[in-house]
Amino acid sequence: MSGTREERLERLDAYAQIRDLAVRYAAAMATKDRETLGLLYVDDVRVGGGLTGRDALREAYFGDTLDRLEISVLHAGTHVIDLDAQRPDRARGSVFTIAQIQDGERWIRQAICYFDRYAKRDGTWLFLSRDHQLFYGADYEQRPNDLPPANWPASDTGTGTLPFGWPTWAAHASAS
């Protein structure tokens, strides 16, 4: 990596903080810690429908969804981080995650990829946004092979948007 010693340390700090964000999110989901979940995002986070801010986010994303799930254990794995070469306060990332979820009588496994945008505010890296894309959600007694579409968040189980949504997947599938 190039740059001054200070710039190099700043980049390393960015990687470390961003990796930590994904892990903190997983831990806060497991403990249903809505306070912390909100604090992992920028304070003016856009929630949709013209709403902004952490409280609106907690209500929209971590309200009913978390209430419905009894156990929700997220295991964040593969984490690709792309620091923005033009803007040192911006980055993107993709986090592969396996979720183990109790939904009423059902015990579910989800394979997820979160597509993240991060921003640095006052020295701290935070989520600008997290886009949850599903590979599949399946009951533990189901094979994921031929499930109907999940249309998440409408359903926690079913076939997701990945890998089909990657242009490279479509190109490879049509070529082979």
Add this chain to the structure above:
Amino acid sequence: MTVVTDDLDPLDRLESAEQIRQLVARFAMSYDARDLDTIARLYAPDVRDGLMATLLERMPRGRTFHLTASPYVTFETADIAYGDVVGRSEAEVGDQWMVMGVRYRDRYVRIEGTWFLHSRELERLYSCDVLARP
């Protein structure tokens, strides 16, 4: 057991370890996305064609999902390192859904400031259908 066996500049070692972590993660994601151009760029130029040919030969037609843990990296020199990566991989094979506990033993090389994957040995710790017990 000593974890650090080299005498590299700590800042350089941290940067290298970070680049290697990113290399491992990007490889896994690109594989699941079938992003062959990106995968090719992660292989060292001198072994790229051969490793791509082998990779394509073994690539399943169905969906795959690779969850890798952080590799631990041991440096031989400032530009040669070995990685040990434990992960879980899933693959759609016909009407089965295979789940595997895997370990990759990697060799990385740094060329003009960029780390590349130079070789990867796959060890399957177990492999079975998702509804079976290993």
